[in-house]
Amino acid sequence: MTSAQRPTLHQSVALVWRTLRSMRTALILLLMIGLASVAGSLLPQWPNSPERVIEYRAEHAFWGTFFDRAGLFDVFGSWWFVLLTTLLFVSLIACLVPRTRALWRALRTPPMHAREIDAFPCYTDMAVVAAPDVSLEAASHTLRRRRFRVARDPGRPALAAEKGVAREVGSLAFHWAFILLLAGVLYGKGTGFSGFAVVVEGQTWIDAQANYDGQIRTGRFFDGDFTGAGVRLRDFRSDFRRTGQPMDFVSEVDLLGPDGSVLGPADIRVNHPASIEGIRIYQINFGWAPTIEIRDRGEVIASGAVVMDRDPAPEGVEDFAMPWRGIVKQPGAGAGGADRAIELELWPDSRGLAALLQGDEPQAMLVEFDPIIRFTVWEGTLTDLSTNRLDTRLLDEVSTGILGAGRTADLADGRELTAGETASGSAISFPELRQYSVFQVSRDAGVPLVLAAAILILVGLLPALYGSRRKVWVRIDPDGEGARVRVGGLAMQRKPQFEDEFARLVDAIASAAGGARAQVPAPDDREPDDREKVQTR
Amino acid sequence: MTDLQWARISNDAFNVALFAYIAAMIGSFVFLAFRRDAIWQVSRAIAVAGVAANLVSIAARGLAAHRVPWGNMYEYSSLLALLVVIGALVVLEGVYKVRSLTGFALMFSVLTMAVAVSFLYVGPGPLVPALDSYWIKIHVQAAIWGSSLFALGGIATIAYLIVDRAERRKLAALGSQSPPPIMGGSLDLDAVSSDAPDDLVADSAEDVRERPSERRLVPSAAGLDRLAYRIISVAFPIWTFAVIAGAIWAQEAWGRYWGWDPKETWSFITWVIFAGYLHARATSGWKGRRAAVIALVGFASLLVTYYVVNLWIVGLHSYAK
Ligand code: HEM
Numbered sequence: 001m002t003s004a005q006r007p008t009l010h011q012s013v014a015l016v017w018r019t020l021r022s023m024r025t026a027l028i029l030l031l032m033i034g035l036a037s038v039a040g041s042l043l044p045q046w047p048n049s050p051e052r053v054i055e056y057r058a059e060h061a062f063w064g065t066f067f068d069r070a071g072l073f074d075v076f077g078s079w080w081f082v083l084l085t086t087l088l089f090v091s092l093i094a095c096l097v098p099r100t101r102a103l104w105r106a107l108r109t110p111p112m113h114a115r116e117i118d119a120f121p122c123y124t125d126m127a128v129v130a131a132p133d134v135s136l137e138a139a140s141h142t143l144r145r146r147r148f149r150v151a152r153d154p155g156r157p158a159l160a161a162e163k164g165v166a167r168e169v170g171s172l173a174f175h176w177a178f179i180l181l182l183a184g185v186l187y188g189k190g191t192g193f194s195g196f197a198v199v200v201e202g203q204t205w206i207d208a209q210a211n212y213d214g215q216i217r218t219g220r221f222f223d224g225d226f227t228g229a230g231v232r233l234r235d236f237r238s239d240f241r242r243t244g245q246p247m248d249f250v251s252e253v254d255l256l257g258p259d260g261s262v263l264g265p266a267d268i269r270v271n272h273p274a275s276i277e278g279i280r281i282y283q284i285n286f287g288w289a290p291t292i293e294i295r296d297r298g299e300v301i302a303s304g305a306v307v308m309d310r311d312p313a314p315e316g317v318e319d320f321a322m323p324w325r326g327i328v329k330q331p332g333a334g335a336g337g338a339d340r341a342i343e344l345e346l347w348p349d350s351r352g353l354a355a356l357l358q359g360d361e362p363q364a365m366l367v368e369f370d371p372i373i374r375f376t377v378w379e380g381t382l383t384d385l386s387t388n389r390l391d392t393r394l395l396d397e398v399s400t401g402i403l404g405a406g407r408t409a410d411l412a413d414g415r416e417l418t419a420g421e422t423a424s425g426s427a428i429s430f431p432e433l434r435q436y437s438v439f440q441v442s443r444d445a446g447v448p449l450v451l452a453a454a455i456l457i458l459v460g461l462l463p464a465l466y467g468s469r470r471k472v473w474v475r476i477d478p479d480g481e482g483a484r485v486r487v488g489g490l491a492m493q494r495k496p497q498f499e500d501e502f503a504r505l506v507d508a509i510a511s512a513a514g515g516a517r518a519q520v521p522a523p524d525d526r527e528p529d530d531r532e533k534v535q536t537r
Numbered sequence: 538m539t540d541l542q543w544a545r546i547s548n549d550a551f552n553v554a555l556f557a558y559i560a561a562m563i564g565s566f567v568f569l570a571f572r573r574d575a576i577w578q579v580s581r582a583i584a585v586a587g588v589a590a591n592l593v594s595i596a597a598r599g600l601a602a603h604r605v606p607w608g609n610m611y612e613y614s615s616l617l618a619l620l621v622v623i624g625a626l627v628v629l630e631g632v633y634k635v636r637s638l639t640g641f642a643l644m645f646s647v648l649t650m651a652v653a654v655s656f657l658y659v660g661p662g663p664l665v666p667a668l669d670s671y672w673i674k675i676h677v678q679a680a681i682w683g684s685s686l687f688a689l690g691g692i693a694t695i696a697y698l699i700v701d702r703a704e705r706r707k708l709a710a711l712g713s714q715s716p717p718p719i720m721g722g723s724l725d726l727d728a729v730s731s732d733a734p735d736d737l738v739a740d741s742a743e744d745v746r747e748r749p750s751e752r753r754l755v756p757s758a759a760g761l762d763r764l765a766y767r768i769i770s771v772a773f774p775i776w777t778f779a780v781i782a783g784a785i786w787a788q789e790a791w792g793r794y795w796g797w798d799p800k801e802t803w804s805f806i807t808w809v810i811f812a813g814y815l816h817a818r819a820t821s822g823w824k825g826r827r828a829a830v831i832a833l834v835g836f837a838s839l840l841v842t843y844y845v846v847n848l849w850i851v852g853l854h855s856y857a858k
Contacts, residue, residue, distance in 0.1 A: 027816050034809040041802040041846070048798065076797045185795075194792065241663065248666055270666040271790045282792040440792045450794060454781040461774045465815075 020091040021098070029088040036084065040075030043067060047074065089182055096175050103168050110151035111160040117473045117488030121495070122502040125486045129514030132157055132476045135483040138512035139474045146505065148472060157476040167467030167493070174460030181453035188446020190219040197281075197441050199233040200289045200305040201434040204256065206230035207279060207441065227277040228258035234265075236286055236435040240366040249283055251437040268439065278443055285438035288324050288348050290373060293429045294333075294411075298422045302330060307436050308346055309388065321362035323347050327390050334379035334398075335425070341382060341390055342411070345374040348433060350404075371433045373403040377411050403430045468493035472505065482517055485509065543601035544661050550594035551615060555650045557587030558622065558643050565640030572754060577636060584622060584643065591619040602661035607677050608668055610847055614653035618646035620685035628689065633764060637755045641692045652844075672786035679779035680804075684839060686772030687811070690765050691836035694829045697761035701826060704758050762825060766818060769832060773811050780804050803842035810835035 007015065019025055044052035053073050057064035071078030117123065128135050136157045143150045148161035195216035199205040207227045209216070218224075231253040239247040248269060255263040255276050266274045273282040287310060293303040308324035324346040334340035347353040349365035350372040356362065380395035401414025408417045408429035417427060469492040477484045487506050491498035510516040538546075564580025595615055599606035606612050625642030629635045663669075756764065783804065788794040795801060814831040817823035 023816060023819075027813055030809055030813060034806050034813075037797075037802045037806050037809075040797060041799040041806075045797065048796065245662065246666055247663055248669075271670040271786075273789065273792065280792060282790075284792075442792045444793070447788065447794065451785070454784070458774065458778055458781065461777060465770050465774065 017094060020087070021094040022091075023095065026088060026091045026095065029084055029091060033081070033084050033088065036075050036081055039072055043072050043075075045074060045076070047077065085182075089179065092175060092178060096172065096179075099168075100172055100176075103165070103172060106168075107165060111149055111162040111471065113151070113153045113158060113160045114473045114488065117475055117486055120473070120488035120490045122489035122491075122499060123487070124502075124506045125484070126506070126510060127479050127482060127517040128485050128510055129482045129517060131481075132478050132483040135485055135513040136474075136476045138514075139476070139485065139487075139509045142505070142508045142512045143472065143474075146508075159474040160471070161473070162469065162471045164467055164469035164492075166463040167469055170460040170463030170467060172460070173456055174464050177453045177456035177460060180456065181450060184446040184449030184451075184453055186446070187449060188219075188444040190221040191223070192442065192444040192446070193218040193222050194440065194442035194444075196284065197439045198307055198436055199231065199251075199439065200307065200436040201233050201236055203305070204230055204232040205439075206256070207277075212441070213438075227279055229277040229279065230256040230260075231266075231268075231274070231276075231281060231439075232256060232262075233437055236437050238286060238366075238435075249286055251283055251286075251439070268437075278445065279441055280443070282440040282442075283437065284440045287436055287438070288346055288371075289434045289436040290326075290344070290346055290371070290405075291431050291434060292328060292344070293431060294328070294330070294342075295408075295423070295427045295429070296333075296425070301333065301426075302328070305434055305436070306344060307387075308344070317362050318364045320364040320366055321352060323352070327387055329382055329385055329387070329390075331382055331385070333426070338379045339382040339395075340411075340426075341378045341395060342428065343376040343378070343390060346433075347372045347374075368433055371405050371430075373430055374400070375403060375409075375414070375428065376400045377414070403428065405430055405433055468498070470498055470501070472502075474509070483513065485513065538600075540601045540603075540661070543597045547594045547597035547601055547661070550590045550597060551650070551654065554587045554591035554594055554618075555647065555654070557583050557590060558618070558647045558650070561587060562640050562643035562647055565643060569637060569640060569754070581626070581630075581639075584626060584639070588619065588622055588626070591615065591622070595619065598661055602663065604664060604669075605674055606661075607674075607681065608664045609657075609659055611653050611657040611659055613677065613681060613843075614649045614657060616681050617685055617688070618649045618653075620681060621646045621649075621688050624685055624689045628768070629693075629764075635756055635764065638689075638692055638696055641696070642689060645688055645692065656848075667790050670786055670789060672782055672789060676779055676782035676786050679775055679782055683772050683776035683779050684843065686768055686775065687807075687836060687839050690769040690772055690832060691839075693761055693765035693768060694832045694836070696755075697758055697765055698826065698829050698833075700755060700761055701758035701829075762829065765829070765832060769811060769814065769835075773815060776804075776808060776811065780808055799846045800842070803838065803846050807835060807838040807842050810838050 044056050046053055056073075057068065067073055071080065075081055114120075118125070130138060136152075136159070140150050140152065140159055143159065143161045146163070148163045150159055150161040152159055193216055195212035196214055197205050197211065198213045205211055207229050209224070209226055231251075233251055233253050235252045237248075237250045237252070239249075241247055251268040253266055253268055253274065255266050255274060257263050258277065263276065268274045268281055268283045270283050273280045275281070287308055289305040289307045291303065291305045294301055306326040306328060308326040310319065310324050311322040313319045313322050326344045326346070328342040328344065330340045330342075332339060347365065348371045349363070349367060349369040351369060352363045352365040353372055353374075354360075377398040377400070378390070378392060378395035379398050383391045383394060399410075399412060399414035401409045401416065403409050403416070406429075408423075408427050409415060410417055410423040411426040411428055412423070417423060471490045473488045475486045477486075487502075487509065489498065489502045489505070561580045561584035564576055564583060568576040568580060595606045595612070598612060598615075602608070607616055621642050625639045629638050629642070783801070784794040787796065787798075787801070810831060814828055814835055817828045817831055
């Protein structure tokens with residue numbers, strides 16, 4: 001009833017440790033991780049598709065909140081998934097340490113000698129021509145040549161041999177490799193980062209905190225040390241089939257070192273990232289970026305490429321049939337110091353716009369062809385300076401117009417200006433259409449470790465699955481002119497194959513010992529061998 | 538020949554293969570029912586013709602599309618069906634001398650191909666850039682080889698469960714009248730397995746093979762169990778390699794080797810289940826029927842990885858289109 005019956009702390013720890021050590025625990029944990037993964041694949045996940053999580057939560061009020069609380073929208077980042085993984089790895093280590101120690105000990109102690117060798121599943125008793133000491137040497141040599149570890153019995157002319165530790169070594173390598181895998185994942189994710197870079201043709205992008213588009217995902221131990229290396233996008237090319245199926249996207253870049261020197265050209269395409277200074281640059285996306293110039297009474301007040309986003313396509317319409325949008329915001333540039341915003345809608349292939357206006361089938365716009373921009377000018381007060389949305393509550397529409405490549409239009413009324421004509425107020429022009437590339441830039445220093453672990457997993461798995469441990473014992477006794485050789489054998493796995501191997505081994509020993517003489521009668525038919533009995537006792 | 542002609546040859550050969558497999562499947566089942574050797578000979582010849590047509594279809598597809606012919610689900614299905622039939626003819630019949638499972642393997646291939654022509658057909662064409670990589674060729678090949686072996690293992694497992702049940706019934710019926718027969722390790726699996734608790738690899742072919750003297754058509758339950766185990770233990774490392782190759786490819790294409798994309802997640806789940814199966818086999822008391830159930834769950838998970846994820850769950854792996 002008292003504390004005497006309660007387990008001590010030491011006992012509790014020992015119990016937990018014993019539980020964790022068992023393979024059953026590891027299996028259950030592995031199974032639970034499997035179940036968690038099922039949930040993670042069926043429900044939308046924050047890191048992969050945030051929009052679908054939001055949609056799901058909007059549609060399923062109760063379950064949405066419930067799943068969110070339970071971490072089911074981010075299964076693989078939830079505390080309980082981390083806990084399960086941790087427990088699994090603790091369990092794995094708890095089981096591997098004693099197994100490894102046992103293997104280590106087994107490798108350093110010679111094979112064990114057996115007393116009664118005729119009880120083994122494989123057993124042969126034969127008489128050979130060579131003398132006992134020669135036969136012993138021959139048997140030992142034969143076994144060694146077949147890569148058995150051989151130990152000679154100090155007291156008798158007998159051998160113990162074994163082979164096939166590769167099985168246990170492989171199994172342990174395989175299991176330890178998961179620890180290495182975890183180490184590689186944690187190290188790589190912990191010290192690495194990943195972000196997106198948007199680069200317009202002709203522009204240079206430098207790896208620095210401020211130059212990333214949107215959020216950078218950094219590991220907990222990321223040292224904030226951006227490399228200062230970069231790329232200059234010379235040209236972007238995309239090839240499509242007539243069906244609109246993409247064939248290839250290539251960014252032709254110059255790689256730049258941290259000191260700004262050109263290291264050399266590179267093509268970055270899907271499946272062919274570039275590496276500089278330990279960071280990798282992947283082709284992820286692309287789009288259109290028209291250059292826009294805004295003049296005020298003939299004087300350029302703003303110019304640059306506007307990175308545009310494509311409108312989402314409605315059901316049944318091809319993505320590339322949709323126009324692209326961008327916004328130019330100019331605080332204080334409007335009449336009387338009001339803010340100005342210009343909404344731009346780009347049709348990189350004006351035949352797409354023509355199809356829309358004529359009510360034809362939407363047409364995919366895969367190449368540049370007489371690009372055209374429709375614009376709307378607003379003036380008033382801007383509530384924010386973001387470039388991907390426009391809050392028009394405090395703005396008034398001033399004008400709308402259409403602008404072809406190389407043309408200029410008056411912002412006050414949207415009218416196109418003829419060559420040489422200057423606007424009384426501001427004018428917008430569209431000198432050329434460029435493309436931009438979206439790169440994913442990331443650093444993961446754990447990749448080599450993870451790769452090594454993967455290789456170790458595979459290499460360890462093969463002997464672990466197909467290897468087998470075999471033991472062989474040989475006993476030699478004088479027998480007339482020659483020797484009596486008895487061989488016993490035992491396989492822990494693959495027993496039928498071992499029977500064949502054993503037969504071949506016995507033949508090899510016999511021929512190494514000068515060949516077999518007439519067979520000694522089988523053990524059952526012989527009379528008890530008294531001399532042998534005395535010797536073993 | 539033009540691409541269009543190659544495409545047509547591919548489609549025609551596909552249909553020929555499908556009908557040959559159907560005929561051979563029916564033949565195999567008739568053989569099981571009547572046990573006439575001639576029926577077996579004929580259905581085997583038809584199955585071999587089907588394999589030839591299937592090969593032609595795949596090769597012509599490659600010539601029509603100017604690339605490796607395993608770039609979308611229709612093409613995977615064709616290759617999977619081919620490998621399962623070849624596996625049944627070469628491994629089951631050739632190596633293990635088991636003739637009773639071929640009809641079921643053909644049935645698997647017929648279903649796979651029927652689903653492929655009905656729902657997954659796309660014309661030959663180039664790959665989308667994301668799939669156009671050295672690693673995906675290796676990855677897909679490994680995945681299909683692994684899958685076909687898992688499928689054969691699944692078939693052997695189902696056969697094991699059926700035969701085991703029949704044997705237990707027979708034993709129960711016998712037991713009520715007379716003492717159980719002494720022979721037959723297959724009758725008391727657990728007793729047999731506890732002899733060899735750390736025997737992860739089934740004892741060799743000999744145990745599975747039908748002994749000519751016995752003239753048994755259907756192997757014993759224990760034999761089928763070991764057969765299933767041997768096949769799965771070959772499939773497992775191949776699947777492991779496929780997952781690793783996929784991760785290497787993901788690292789090249791998307792800048793991360795693992796992202797818990799639904800496809801990745803399900804191939805991991807399949808991997809975990811078969812790892813559980815292998816562990817269960819190593820634990821005495823979990824051999825036999827309980828392990829078999831795990832193998833079937835793994836087989837189901839493989840089908841989810843293959844069909845459900847590609848067709849119904851959205852992910853980065855965009856082969857379905
Ligand atoms: C996937 C293929 C795997 C194979 C073929 C395999 C094989 C084995 C084998 C042969 C044993 C020894 C069984 C015994 O001595 O009775 C074992 C034990 C164990 N395995 Fe695995 N294993 C695999 C995967 C894993 C994984 C992924 C984990 C966890 C991360 C794991 C965790 C363990 C644990 C904790 C033990 C218990 C060790 C002991 O009790 O000595 N295994 N495994």
